[in-house]
Amino acid sequence: MADCGWGEATLAQDSSLDLQGAVNYPQWNAYYHRSSGWWLTAGRQLQGLCGAAPEPKAAACFTTIGHFETAYVNHANAAQNGAANGVPDNTASDQAWNQQWMSNYTRLERSFKATGCGR
Secondary structure (H helix, E strand, O other): OOOOOHHHHHHHHHHHHHHHHHHHHHHHHHHHHHHHHHHHHHHHHHHHOOOOOOOOOOOHHHHHHHHHHHHHHHHHHHHHHHHHOOOOOHHHHHHHHHHHHHHHHHHHHHHHHHOOOOO
């Protein structure tokens, strides 16, 4: 079963954080705007999986699950190589942040897959 309320809130938060990232890191503006759009789209798809909107097509589910997997890898890479990737600090707080988002993406992916989305 999809974790609707938590998932929609998490995806909205991620989209908002990415828009803030576009402001804070202008050199990554295009990336942050693109990923913010991914999370808004994923939120609409989750609404469809939860019965609050039209259900997404399988191809869209595959794409979204791929974004979750990519985001997980990006946060894992940042956690491991923060300063080398241009992240100004790689403190314990940064580590916790990356671990939390890795957990979020895993939970979102499982939630999507639990509905049969992407099969």
